[in-house]
Amino acid sequence: MLTSSIKDIKVGLKNISQEQLVELCLQLAKYKKENKELLSYLLFQVHDEALYIADVKGVIDDEFSTITTKTPFHARKAVRKALRITNKYIKYSKLKPTEVELLIYFCKKLRKTRISLQSTNAMGVLYLRQVIKIKKTVSTMHEDLQFDYDQDITSLES
Numbered sequence: 417m418l419t420s421s422i423k424d425i426k427v428g429l430k431n432i433s434q435e436q437l438v439e440l441c442l443q444l445a446k447y448k449k450e451n452k453e454l455l456s457y458l459l460f461q462v463h464d465e466a467l468y469i470a471d472v473k474g475v476i477d478d479e480f481s482t483i484t485t486k487t488p489f490h491a492r493k494a495v496r497k498a499l500r501i502t503n504k505y506i507k508y509s510k511l512k513p514t515e516v517e518l519l520i521y522f523c524k525k526l527r528k529t530r531i532s533l534q535s536t537n538a539m540g541v542l543y544l545r546q547v548i549k550i551k552k553t554v555s556t557m558h559e560d561l562q563f564d565y566d567q568d569i570t571s572l573e574s
């Protein structure tokens with residue numbers, strides 16, 4: 417089966433009725449959890465970004481509460497899962513301040529765990545990559561916002 421381009425899908429969606437569009441959206445939401453999460457964000461949470469950030473921080477807290485530091489393998493696996501979930505919610509929002517806030521929160525939670533973050537091991541590299549990603553995103557933002565996030569970035573680097 418050939419997959420149509422976004423342009424073709426856009427033209428096709430313009431040519432159908434509103435009831436058919438609602439049915440298509442519901443059908444998409446039925447088959448994949450990510451589609452349902454994205455639709456619920458776009459319908460209910462896009463207008464209150466602060467509440468959305470608070471909800472995602474709660475999800476990150478839940479993920480970090482399940483991390484066991486008994487074995488490094490399981491700790492790395494759990495941290496990667498938490499990062500994957502964080503990036504998924506960042507992708508839904510597409511707003512740079514939301515991305516920066518969630519990544520800073522993730523890094524702070526990672527530092528609070530008892531996992532070694534030396535730059536020679538995998539967790540240290542993962543942490544440094546997130547700090548670099550935060551810096552890169554902040555550098556594209558307005559100067560006032562850059563100033564606001566500079567203290568958080570400095571605390572993450574030390």
